[in-house]
Amino acid sequence: MWASEKPSEFDNADSVLLISCWHELFDGYTPDSFQPRLHNVASLVEELVQIAQWWQREPKASVNVKPLKAELAASIKSERDILLRIPTYHSRCLALLEAKSPAAIIAGGRIIIGQRKSYWRAFRRIALEAIANLQSNKKQDAVTSMRRLATFAFQHGKEDDDVWEPFSKDPTKSPIELFREMSCLANGLAKDFQCTLTVLGDKRIMNSTVRAMGHQVLSPRALSDEYASSIDGTNEKPTHVCVEVKAASIRAAVAKARDELELAIGFASLYRNPAELRLHTTAHVVADGYKRTFLQSEQAFRRLHPRARAKSDIKEAIKMTAGKVDHRILAAVRQLALASASTDNRTRFINLWSSLETLAGAHEGENAMERVRELVVPLVISRHVHRTTRYMTILTQRFGEHIGSHDYGSGFRPSKSGRLRLDDMLVTLSSKCKDPKIEELLQFADHPLLRYRLFDVWKLFHDPKYLRERLMQSRERLGWQLARIYRARNLLVHEGREVSHIVPLLDNLQNYLSMLVQRLIHETKRKSHD
Known part of the structure; x- marks a missing residue:
């Protein structure tokens, strides 16, 4: 639980509440009962459409529809305050629950997905109202809004590196200012990342393979000191590769970069049958001046x-x-x-x-x-x-x-x-x-x-x-x-x-x-x- 080093800042209790709540939502050791929900109405509609598409390809997948509709119905009930602000969206969600065929689910769901921005705007209005009313001792609404905002961040693959480390954590700011800062950090806008990863194994094969895929091979001198020290001790001759990707979060960027190199390793293994090729567990990530050595095996949300x-x-x-x-x-x-x-x-x-x-x-x-x-x-x-x-x-x-x-x-x-x-x-x-x-x-x-x-x-x-x-x-x-x-x-x-x-x-x-x-x-x- 976050606490200011200056006890006097507890006087600004509303701001401290929001900062502490934001920290709790993304702290790896917070029990799942207090973690953000993985889904909301908007994302459940998207998942239902995906299941319906699977149902069209594979009739046996129809067994997945009933439990997902039950979850969507419960989410519609719990988010009634948001949906009442967007009655057309609300009525279409209710109609989707009654859809019987995969084609009907896909058609109705796509219309709702196209209105996702209206869902976000309705949530944001309610959240700002709840935070503005904190002084009237309505903490439940504000905490609920914080958890909902964290769900949006969760869905974009965000975690503490993306939404807590860059956060100002300034209790002298007003609750509204803090919430707006959190909203910016939680959004799913993609940005450019440079990910440096290391392939262990036959260096000659991997050099030509990754270059053929359009990625840059780096010399050991080009590595940051922190990353170089994290991969010391390997006996193989490593291939250091820089992969440029667009992603909404650090973990998503590393995952995309690893996918690219795993494909390269797969082709090299298929046609050259070399000794074992594998990726090192660490990556160095750079974005907008942000630099971090990232451990892939580290669990993201619950440790x-x-x-x-x-x-x-x-x-x-x-x-x-x-x-x-x-x-x-x-x-x-x-x-x-x-x-x-x-x-x-x-x-x-x-x-x-x-x-x-x-x-x-x-x-x-x-x-x-x-x-x-x-x-x-x-x-x-x-x-x-x-x-x-x-x-x-x-x-x-x-x-x-x-x-x-x-x-x-x-x-x-x-x-x-x-x-x-x-x-x-x-x-x-x-x-x-x-x-x-x-x-x-x-x-x-x-x-x-x-x-x-x-x-x-x-x-x-x-x-x-x-x-x-x-x-x-x-x-x-x-x-x-x-x-x-x-x-x-x-x-x-x-x-x-x-x-x-x-x-x-x-x-x-x-x-x-x-x-x-x-x-x-x-x-x-x-x-x-x-």
Whole structure:
């Protein structure tokens, strides 16, 4: 959670709220419940049209239409405030839900896609109104608008390098000024990038091949010091190549450049059959004076923290393999290792999904998708309260360290280290209205985003009916996301097409699989001790 180094700047609470919220949305360790949604109404319409086109080519693809329409219907309901500003767009979206044939979906969807600018303008007007009304204590509308803006950025392949690092982070600016700056950073306008990548292997073959594709071969002296040091230690004679591309984000630029060179490597391997040719995992990116050495294997949006007891957990897991262990668990761990060792998103994606299918093999279901859903959804949803409580605990403790205070309130037992206990946080967040525990915690949380988050989670946890409703919604969204991952896998395997949002799907997939494998190992160890 972002916090200004100058405590006096908390006085400008509305600006601090927006800056902190923007940071949270693109921080790699933010739980997915607080991350931007991958899709909105406009992008779901585009995806539905793509599925309808697939349906025309392959009748079996029709099974993908129903869940996608259900997701679109839910999104129309949640974005009703935007759609009411554009009634024609709204009515056409509702009509699209009733379309029965692929031709009708494609025809209706293309008309809606042509009106996407009106959707953006309606969103922007509502967002500016919400931010202008921050002083009237309507934080929910402003935070919702920020999340929606981040969704637009997400869809353009933006991440922290594109929207957080260049951001001014100036709490003395007005909320409106900050939002306009964020909007500019989030837009999908393409710009020119120069990407330097290195091919390891037979230098003579690659020099002529990449030149034939119109790319420039660089001498080692032309490399930046940072990039040169990142590729030191390779025994092969490398070929350094500069690829110029147009893209909306740094990651998209690197992906396009890698695609170009992977094609060159493929042709060279096909006709010359040389020793192994491969791309180095790093790239140097230059755009508008911006320079950065970029690690391709770095996950984009969700990075998994190492376990607190990692060494002992590893030893216990190894010890467990000496006993009776379901062979599917061990096979899934091996496939996870293959995925982790690869720097190619497509290879990782297929291996991670194969690992999920392996674990789901014993579950009931008419097809692989149903078996995976029956395995993954209950586990992920059952961990929702724990993950949310843990996140609130981490945010609160970090803020306490930032201001040098551990006076969290009467709901927390004293600790010499100042560390908060998760069970204390859960009891506090589920306490009754006007209970001293939650009131004192909110009083301690003198940071606009932290106080908002704690209060929002308290509203959820202390009301069982509301919590159940939210969990059911999360369950439904998770099912849709798994279906989207499965569609992406099938398009990759059967048609050789990579979806534009493969990186966030890959991060979701790795998150679900890691959670699942760790839980299965834990249950296996527990049973062996019974």
